[in-house]
Amino acid sequence: MTRWERFWLNCQQDLKLYTFIWMLLMFFRIAFIALLPQYISPGITWVDIATSIYYGGRISLKSAGIAALLSFIFCTLINVIRPSLRTERLRRIIGYTFIFTLTLLFAARLPYYKQFHTVFSPLIFNTFRDDVQAIISTLVKEYDLIPRLAAAIAGAVGGCWLLAWWLNTRNLPVPRFTNRWLRRGFRTVVVLAIAWFMVFARFGGSLGYAGSVHWHNAAVTRDEFLNEAVLDDVQALYRAWSMHKMLAQATALNLTATRVANYAANLTGKQPVTANLDDYLRKEADGALIPRPRHIFLIVGESYAAWPLLPEYDNLHIADGLKNIAARDNAACASAFVPAGHGTMSSLGSLITGLAEVNLYPNYQPETYRQQYPTALAVQMKRLGYKTYFWYGGFPSWQRIRDFALAQGFDAFYGAGDIGQAPGNAWGIEDKFLFEAIERIWDGSEPSFHLILTISNHPPYTVDLAKEGFSPSILPETFRQDKAWLAKLGHFWYADKVLADFVDAMYRRYPDSLFAITGDHADRMNIEPNPPLFVRYAVPLVLYGQGIHKNILPQTAYGSHLDIAPTLIELIAPRGFVYYSLGRSLTHGAGIGIGSDLWVTYDYIGRISTNATEHTPYYRPGAVPPDKAELKATVDAVQAVSWWRVKMGSGL
Template sequence: MIRLQKFFASIQQDLKLFAALWLLICLYRIIFIWDMSSYLSAAADAKEIGLALWTGARLSLKSAGAITLLSFVFCSLAGIFLPRLELGRLRLWVGTAASFFLSVFFQARFPYYREFHMTYNMQVVQGWQDDRTALFWTMVQEYGLPWRLAVAVSLAVLFWYILKRLLQTPVFPLPALKGKLPVAMASLGLTAVIFVFGLFVRFGASFNYEKGINWENCGVTNDAFLNECILDDVQALYRARDFAINMEAGHIAGVDRENIGRYLRQIAGHEDLQAKEIKPYLARTAQGAEIPQPRHIFIILGESWAQWPMLDQYADLHAADGIRSLAAAPEGYATQSFLPNGEYTAIAITGMVTGLPEIHISPQYQLRTFKEAYPTAMAPQFKQLGYQVDFWYGGIPSWDSINRVALAQGFDHFYGYPDYNAPKQSAWGTKDGYMFDALEKHLADEPPTVHLIMTVTNHPPYNLDLAAEGFDLARAKAATAKLPQAENPDELAVELGHYWYMDKVVTEFVRKTQEKYPDSLFVITGDHAVRMDPGTQPTLFEHQSVPFVLYGQGVTKDILPAQVVGGHLNIVPTLLELIAPKGFQYYSLLPSMTRGSQAAFNGSTWLADGMIGQLEGSKVSMLNGQDAGDAPAARQKVDSILPAVRTIAWWLLQKGNSVEE
């Protein structure tokens, strides 16, 4: 009876902890929506906000319950078997520790959403695999880690005080029970109540999965921001964990391993081929060179080089004057219909190096990557045309193992900023100007070479001396102040200053190199667009699209179809078709843009027929300046190639070149 009385009192303390944590999570949600209200769309009326708060409150029952389960197991249940132990203090510290982590994630949620327009997702997994030292100093210098951590500690201390007082309030005593049968009945009834309550919490204010709420079905409003707010930080991290597990297991949208044979025959038109390896199915035949074979080829991946500053409506910002001039030149070609391989730098680099799309399996963490080149890798194919293939990077060579990946996939050399003795500008590396200066000097001693180049300056922390570089920050602030949705015009002006610097340095390098080596060919694109938006409600095009500019000897306005659709994985096949002799065989998952590729996609977004849309969702919009089309027909073009591309990429990463299981 004494054990039962103590257990009855203990579970009431657990209920207090549960209520306190649940209210804390709900309060943080309300504060976040209020403080970030500029991200609300016009569709977000009071009814939608109320729906988001209600659905979020239901979902957060699960988060509070998961934390309280620790207290229930180690305090209440443990007290049955160890009745002499006083475990109440442990409950207090479980709650305090939980409140600290909840407060840390709450503080981090603000800059995270401003960067990615999402709550915690796969970027968290990628960040964990990133250069943690550089990431730490970026958080310190750019995102206010010290003061945010201080706020989190203060909030945790306040919660500790409130919880301590709450746990000191009286509990209801268990009525006196005489005899074994009443005690047994009370124990059974208490067990049933705990089970029912646990079920209610587990399914988010319901008793079954069908009517319950979870991170997969909680997007019930018409506003993207509110749908992300419904997810508390615990559920958002749970979502990221689920993504990572499913990706590694092959449970990826579009991956259908059972149909690998059909997809192999479809991917490049080899319907009658029967081979034991994947490589023959990926073979394509060049139709004949369209320009003289250049001495040097430069593929420039600009850090966070979004396409939107190039648009006419943002011309007054003068951030992209350089690349606009290259695109407009007689020897320049550009298309707006272009997507990056993903939403972070590593997937852009590994995509270019390996020729594989984003399927949330990082090639740099697969042992297979370091054993042999993938059939679609760029370096071996350019080497067959007589080129040396080098990688130039403004950062640390070992960052995310990209130097090892590049060299293992056939690159001849990898140069990071320590290799050319450039001074360090930030935690991520040197100034872009130093890298291009070193490359310019290096060209004199090079044989014909393909250069894959990755810039770093346009990245937080934004600490470049813009005035010394010639950027008029005051004029930029005046211009960004006129943008109707800019949340912080002054910060945006600083970011645009770093974008402007990258644009200026790249353009100067292109023009100087072309003058000295007129038989050069340049491709300019961005690693991703996500991070810098013109406002709190960017279009999908503004948030996702990166430039594609082809520039150099032999390039004309009609060298590729007007506004041809493409992405990072189309670049290498396009270059090979432009310069390779007729009959040259190369290997790629996606076709050359010279053949009028029909669709592009990455991990979240698709593009076809002048339209851009979400892969998971119904959002579809037109590209700037392009005529409206048939959205279902455009999406069908994407769906006709996406499963084949993703399935074959997954197979290569997980099983290798053999078709056999």
């Protein structure tokens, strides 16, 4: 057999592998849409679905091309150069590897989308910094990891058998020409056709970048779910990695010291005349608005979303505890409030440091352990005369949380391992026992500030709800018959109940206290498959305690986690007290609440990454959204200053 004949036959095998992987990706795309039809928005037609599948097919030309390129380089070319080397087995190994990988990713895609309403976000790259054992335990208990894995492996084995059969089908013999020029012309056409096909596949059904399909322009339909279906799992992972890398390096902002100084100056209204970034964040308190509280409690509820507090969900009765507190005369609420990030650590990092979430994970950054950020919440509370405590229902080693908290100003840290034996799961102890431990361990003898992070409203759902007094009869009939919904809604009810019980107990015991209650993030549980942005992402902020009244915040108050520290400081600090903040006090009125990918005002909420804009439940007819240019300038400034402070320090 000549080298050309080997090349001809090997190229057909590469093409077979390519078509098989492409068809597998298409099968998974159609299965994704078919298995989760509840996430398709009302009004969507078959035209939208066909559009998603069509553009998905184009983008999958790229993904399948990876397998074909590996086969072409390591099988076809090597076999042509070294005919003695048998490479068909290697081609099958490449194909089998892709089949197993894609099948396992598809098995993960379905529960991932149900949980996060996206297909593989940048958060996955923090997974192995997380408590891997707890994650695996959650996957086993809550997401049926074992049967899902078994089904995926069985499906992959079947796919490998089909691929082996497909690769064994007959190839076309090489055309033979007696005329030398015809023979050379044919070979030239074949080589050019291969080059053309490589370019065509590389650009997703186009011959240039301008007409290509890629993750940046994959939102081709009117429906968010169908737009996610456009991306196969290879492209979704590439998108997640690209976003993770972009945020980590801040390449989109093109940062220089001068540029950061200008950002900080524009954000704070100061002149760019100092080489110390912290100078721009310096503020002075207007003077205390309430009597100085002896104790301050900032309670961060795991997955405590704002939507159960809205009137349209009153029939669920899962947030009655916090609603009762918020309704009292000595309570005030932010109407529209968004978290700093989409995960616990991303939001917590912002709450602790006072800096925006820009995907840097300050709990792992050297600067965090070299010095305390002047914007750090505990640092400023200590300057106000409070001893600072961090209470966590989980384990101190998770995400280096103990080291992180102590490095950034907390005097004492207590986690599940410090509290002793108590019911719980792989993530830590149940909320009730965390709150009981606080009452037992802390003696209240000196002014104190407490940041309390709960864990129970998180899968795996293991609280004995019946023992805790939960009755399914409080829920509408639809949810009483569904064990999964009973567990989800019941654990929200439990987390809300024990939180409210703790606040009431502490307030009776220490009536000169101030409480601030929020959630670390939402976007984990919604009873609608396609909730609006506010319902999906917003978290509450409730202030309660001595001196608080309904008018202490504007009725249109809104913001984000960045605004909690300055709000607390402006409530209690004497006039002229110097503090440092990237956010603004909610007592000061209008601004823009900024999260990692969200912004909010009283009337509007939007995504930073996609420019999507929607009304909040408080929308007033005639209200206009923020100017896009001003919004972008604010977001860029907040992110740039935060990135520089964590990565480069205070020097400009």
